[in-house]
Amino acid sequence: MITNYYERDKLLVFKINEEIDECTVKDIRRKADYEIERFMPREVVFDFDNVTFMDSAGIGMVIGRFKQAQLLRRKDKNCKFKQ
């Protein structure tokens, strides 16, 4: 996963490049939580362009991050889906 933070727009982008399942989701969740707390962005984008596989663990992860964003009273997170 590659993380990019755009200071000007307070935008945090996570580009996920691996398959998302129970195993990889733990790593993604840990890294994403860490970066979100570090930068406190106004907007978070998950880029799933290069994701070839995702199961319900991935859905749980996205929902979890969304709830976290609501908790921090941040603007809704956007998800960029291609498939």
Add this chain to the structure above:
Amino acid sequence: MKNKINNNEMKLEFLSKSNNEAFARISVAAFVSQLDPTIEEISDIKTAVSEAVTNAIVHGYEDSMGIVTIICKIHENEVYIEISDNGKGIENIEMAKQPLYTTRPNLERSGMGFTIMESFMDELNVQSILGLGTKVTMKKKIKQTEEIEDMPVTLEEALRG
């Protein structure tokens, strides 16, 4: 070859570690690929297998280690997948099958496992005995593309119509 009856079978056993999930679904996909499925059918099967294996590892065995067994059979153009564990079993299968139902909402589970298996496969059957384990069986028909035997073989035949 005409009227060849397609029968095949394989069995896979692995430890209930979450990094074996990718191995499990890719193996099943590779085995099924001999039926020449579409990309969509393959990803349906991969997702359903992934859900069932995740269930066995996360819920069946929880923090303990155990063996997850996958038996995959091909009969003509039908795939039969059986995923079993010797974990703690499911208390109420009907409840577990409900969309969004999860026993662990605190761990960010979506509760979509059985729903995904049900909708991606043609048939889903869950058997479970408390304390002994769970067996999930799924079936899916792979649509065969039209045989190309009737196609004209030579250019002459093609021109003749």
